[in-house]
Amino acid sequence: MVYENPDGIRIGLEIHVQLNKLKTKMFCGCSTDYHNAAPNTHTCPICLGLPGTLPVLNKKVVEAAIKVGLALEGEIAEETQFHRKNYFYPDLPKGFQVTQYDFPIVSKGKIVIEGEDGEHVVGITRAHMEEDPGKLVHLGSIEKSKGVLIDYNRSGITLIETVTEPDMRSPKEARRFLDKFRNILEYLDVFDGNLEGAMRVDANVSVYWGTRVEVKNISSHKGVERALLYEIMRQKNVIRRGGKITLETRHFDEGRGVTISLRTKEEAEDYRYFREPDLMPMRVTDWIPAVRETLPELPDAKRSRFIEQYGITDMHARALTSKIMLADFYESVCAQGVDPKTTATWIADVFLGELNYRDLAISSFDEKKIGFIHTKDPEIENSFKVSDMVELVTFFAEGKISDRAAVEVIRSILDGKEEKTPLQIIEEKGLLKAESDLVSMAVEETIAENEAAVQDYLAGTEKSLNFLVGQVMKKTKGTADAKTARELIVKELRG
Amino acid sequence: MITKEDVEHIGWLARIEVSEQETVEYMDKLNSVLEYFGQLDELPTEDVAPTYHVAEIFNVFREDVVEESLPQEVVLANTEHKQDGYFRVPKIG
Amino acid sequence: MAKWMSVAQVKEKIEESSAEEVTASYLEIIGKSKINGFITVSDKALEDVRKIDSEGHDGPLAGVPIAIKDNISVVGLPNTCGSKILEGYIPPFSAHVIEKLLAAGAVILGKTNLDEFAMGSSTETSHFGPTANPWDLERVPGGSSGGSAAVVAAGEAPFALGSDTGGSVRCPAAFCGVVGLKPTYGAVSRYGVVAYANSLEQIGPLANNVTDIAVLMDIIAGYDRRDSTSIDSKIEYQKSLVDNVKSLKIGVPKEFFGEGIHPDVEKAVWDSIHKYESLGASWEEVSMPNIRYALASYYIIAMSEASSNLARFDGTRYGFKESGENWHAMVSKTRADGFGKEVIRRILLGTYALSAGYHNKYYLKALKVRTLVKQDFAKALAKVDLLIAPTMPNPAFKIGEKIEDPLTLYLSDVNTCPINLAGVPSISVPCGFTDGLPIGLQIMGKPFDEPTVLRAAYTFEQNTDYHTKRPPEVA
Numbered sequence A: 001m002v003y004e005n006p007d008g009i010r011i012g013l014e015i016h017v018q019l020n021k022l023k024t025k026m027f028c029g030c031s032t033d034y035h036n037a038a039p040n041t042h043t044c045p046i047c048l049g050l051p052g053t054l055p056v057l058n059k060k061v062v063e064a065a066i067k068v069g070l071a072l073e074g075e076i077a078e079e080t081q082f083h084r085k086n087y088f089y090p091d092l093p094k095g096f097q098v099t100q101y102d103f104p105i106v107s108k109g110k111i112v113i114e115g116e117d118g119e120h121v122v123g124i125t126r127a128h129m130e131e132d133p134g135k136l137v138h139l140g141s142i143e144k145s146k147g148v149l150i151d152y153n154r155s156g157i158t159l160i161e162t163v164t165e166p167d168m169r170s171p172k173e174a175r176r177f178l179d180k181f182r183n184i185l186e187y188l189d190v191f192d193g194n195l196e197g198a199m200r201v202d203a204n205v206s207v208y209w210g211t212r213v214e215v216k217n218i219s220s221h222k223g224v225e226r227a228l229l230y231e232i233m234r235q236k237n238v239i240r241r242g243g244k245i246t247l248e249t250r251h252f253d254e255g256r257g258v259t260i261s262l263r264t265k266e267e268a269e270d271y272r273y274f275r276e277p278d279l280m281p282m283r284v285t286d287w288i289p290a291v292r293e294t295l296p297e298l299p300d301a302k303r304s305r306f307i308e309q310y311g312i313t314d315m316h317a318r319a320l321t322s323k324i325m326l327a328d329f330y331e332s333v334c335a336q337g338v339d340p341k342t343t344a345t346w347i348a349d350v351f352l353g354e355l356n357y358r359d360l361a362i363s364s365f366d367e368k369k370i371g372f373i374h375t376k377d378p379e380i381e382n383s384f385k386v387s388d389m390v391e392l393v394t395f396f397a398e399g400k401i402s403d404r405a406a407v408e409v410i411r412s413i414l415d416g417k418e419e420k421t422p423l424q425i426i427e428e429k430g431l432l433k434a435e436s437d438l439v440s441m442a443v444e445e446t447i448a449e450n451e452a453a454v455q456d457y458l459a460g461t462e463k464s465l466n467f468l469v470g471q472v473m474k475k476t477k478g479t480a481d482a483k484t485a486r487e488l489i490v491k492e493l494r495g
Numbered sequence B: 001m002i003t004k005e006d007v008e009h010i011g012w013l014a015r016i017e018v019s020e021q022e023t024v025e026y027m028d029k030l031n032s033v034l035e036y037f038g039q040l041d042e043l044p045t046e047d048v049a050p051t052y053h054v055a056e057i058f059n060v061f062r063e064d065v066v067e068e069s070l071p072q073e074v075v076l077a078n079t080e081h082k083q084d085g086y087f088r089v090p091k092i093g
Numbered sequence C: 001m002a003k004w005m006s007v008a009q010v011k012e013k014i015e016e017s018s019a020e021e022v023t024a025s026y027l028e029i030i031g032k033s034k035i036n037g038f039i040t041v042s043d044k045a046l047e048d049v050r051k052i053d054s055e056g057h058d059g060p061l062a063g064v065p066i067a068i069k070d071n072i073s074v075v076g077l078p079n080t081c082g083s084k085i086l087e088g089y090i091p092p093f094s095a096h097v098i099e100k101l102l103a104a105g106a107v108i109l110g111k112t113n114l115d116e117f118a119m120g121s122s123t124e125t126s127h128f129g130p131t132a133n134p135w136d137l138e139r140v141p142g143g144s145s146g147g148s149a150a151v152v153a154a155g156e157a158p159f160a161l162g163s164d165t166g167g168s169v170r171c172p173a174a175f176c177g178v179v180g181l182k183p184t185y186g187a188v189s190r191y192g193v194v195a196y197a198n199s200l201e202q203i204g205p206l207a208n209n210v211t212d213i214a215v216l217m218d219i220i221a222g223y224d225r226r227d228s229t230s231i232d233s234k235i236e237y238q239k240s241l242v243d244n245v246k247s248l249k250i251g252v253p254k255e256f257f258g259e260g261i262h263p264d265v266e267k268a269v270w271d272s273i274h275k276y277e278s279l280g281a282s283w284e285e286v287s288m289p290n291i292r293y294a295l296a297s298y299y300i301i302a303m304s305e306a307s308s309n310l311a312r313f314d315g316t317r318y319g320f321k322e323s324g325e326n327w328h329a330m331v332s333k334t335r336a337d338g339f340g341k342e343v344i345r346r347i348l349l350g351t352y353a354l355s356a357g358y359h360n361k362y363y364l365k366a367l368k369v370r371t372l373v374k375q376d377f378a379k380a381l382a383k384v385d386l387l388i389a390p391t392m393p394n395p396a397f398k399i400g401e402k403i404e405d406p407l408t409l410y411l412s413d414v415n416t417c418p419i420n421l422a423g424v425p426s427i428s429v430p431c432g433f434t435d436g437l438p439i440g441l442q443i444m445g446k447p448f449d450e451p452t453v454l455r456a457a458y459t460f461e462q463n464t465d466y467h468t469k470r471p472p473e474v475a
């Protein structure tokens, strides 16, 4: 099957990703841990751009950029340096952004995605390092703003800007690319995608192989897909009506799901790039072998290994490797000797589904337990122990609990306020299959053997019920719960 | 030679408001300086590499170690235009 | 108390009386000043010095007062850069050199006047009015570190710090008859000096004698991890102070004696060269053919970098702020009213030189010419140990004389700015007078060969008496 791309759609992405796993900002020692902090508390003279201050580059920034470059199978520049991009905006404290221009640290990479017609290669034009501006809070809407508040806590956080070739042929492919890219970055441990503003995307899109339009600053993968769907429809309709698509920049209004024109090419800024005189150029070719050593097993390789090693399906392997922490969790559970296939089903099919239903994002894994955070409300945290999953899968595999009961155990742990093991929950809720089966059996026997008592009870003699319960207790040697036994008999006789 | 429009354009790029009358004044003075700069044209430099830094140093880095940030009140001490710990400015466009 | 004291004499006086008394006497002289050398006199100087008296301090400058150019950040003191746009701004941090000075026990007297953002050669463009030359109050002190040079010449401070982007330490040193050093690029940390042109400038000392220059350099020079262009040269500056130039080879670049040079300046410099000869040095003429393009190259680079450096002054976080219907309008008005005309001219020219379509014609071209100028220095200094030339082709001009004609003013940097393009060290020492106005001798050396530059300057000083002459106007 070859995808024809009937509408001649070309999509290219520019993705800004925060290296929020680094301890400090790009050019100063301010902490990157600002997400729940008061405004302007993670700033210093350098990231505030006070006159007289100078930048000094965080070495880990370069290591991380090389790591990303290698993971994208790109070329690492022999010599690279920083430029100033000059423009005025209130979030930009120096009146320029330190970024890279004609010699980016990474060029010519690629990512393989699951495309419209199977595996599809998306070229990476370049990836470079730059600093994040501060954050603006508009009082009122952008159009009817009364004023703007500025928080420079974000100012100077390291960004990796990655630019792709216009190789994606549908919004779905764009979304898949972003998922894969994020997945790789998380594997590299340079990026926590759960933090607000951690990944921002600009999308270039054209139809019928025509002029491209840029849609700026979309903050979610779902948003990118929606923005592209809208923009493609808009462009097709402009052309259908005999209009022309012009080079322009548009803004995606997340609420309304539409794109709005920001500026045309004629009004384009002149950034007056020149080399940053306060930073020295870099020659980092020597570092490459050592950085390569630190590269983890990447998603595709891990997926193949999972299929091979654990004998699981491609679909399960895909789901399990979609997050490195989930993959690690899975392997830790398997390491305890439980059946990998059963485990894959429970984690990939059930457990992940329950997480998604609760909007819980995987946020940590430490060999003992996997942690989550609510994507909308960071106050809501939770975790699930490796030992819990091992216990649960074991009970299920031994036929002691039903699949319905196992699901209930997972839900109870995810929703529970106190820490409980699966066994505790099974006992509390009486979910053990063997026990309940025994009681049901005893009930059935008792009813069959005591026809007179049954008739009496049905005729209204309540005392006969006590007799029947007593018979069940006798049969089960007192292990059955009398109340449960009574309920089962009533249910059996009265329906 | 730069024109009045050029002065207006670079005034906008540099975010410096230039009045009608100043535009002409700047245009004349800027042109006399640019004319002087024009003497560089006579020097052939096709095969000359540009010098960005006089010292040929590479790879200057700092370690990824947290240093103390400034207290919020110090950060905001140099302006009256602030609100709830933020800097406050007029709407952007 | 003697008005013009060397650092050694100041230290003696502190021993005899107290650091407080010495600082108080300088503050008294400043109080009667006729030259407008200081923008801010520190209210804390006396308090600081009392602390040194009471608690003691074993630093090499314990209790010695110093004046600081007002583009070098001192925590708690206004840092105006001579501009209205920094109105009310007080930096919450100090420059590296200030930290070093305070650790050495120095006392900051105050912040000295300068051309707005160090953009000038006359200290006339300051928002706080011009500084007068102590030798003739109707004349400029040179610039842009005019305040620093003038207060040293007037005996208002024993020494001072300036910054030199294209001659801003050496020009006022020459015009005011004091000694001023532009160190090798990278020798002194720029952390805390408000950038005019990052790739060109260095902080430099100004003093009444070469010894005090070396004293200051031993304190302020050296590696600073906060400046990526800082280099650890491990030079011991005071050890260079040897009265001996025997076998030194001096180069005299004829391009520095160009058209328009004042005959008395030319004569004084040649007399100095012959003085060196009589002291055992040899000299030869050298040719540096690209020097004539240095000025244009220098100004293009400086203005380009400046246009970007000064973008941060937007009224948003500190300093002067106009009102406007939106942020961009507010910024455009703030910058139009907050910057003076010369600063605006340079920002506009720099913006133009970097803009689409002109980047290669101006900015890139200037960087290529810079390579040629640097090569001229390297070639010349491969043959000789030092280069000697006039610092300024003419003595101090009248206040207001050149202010309306930027190009003429730029041309006065013709002999100083090539040094900044090449990044080499250069010192200006007094070498004569014309009509009662000082003349400066410029001695340039190889990168990080301050020891040879200082040795030559020190030897000249030991064998002449120009540095002992004091301006009559303020005596």
Ligand SMILES: [Mg+2]
Pocket (backbone or CB within 6 Å): A099, A130, A161
């Ligand atoms: Mg970018």
Ligand SMILES: [Zn+2]
Pocket (backbone or CB within 6 Å): A025, A028, A029, A030, A042, A043, A044, A045, A046, A047, A048, A156
């Ligand atoms: Zn910071």
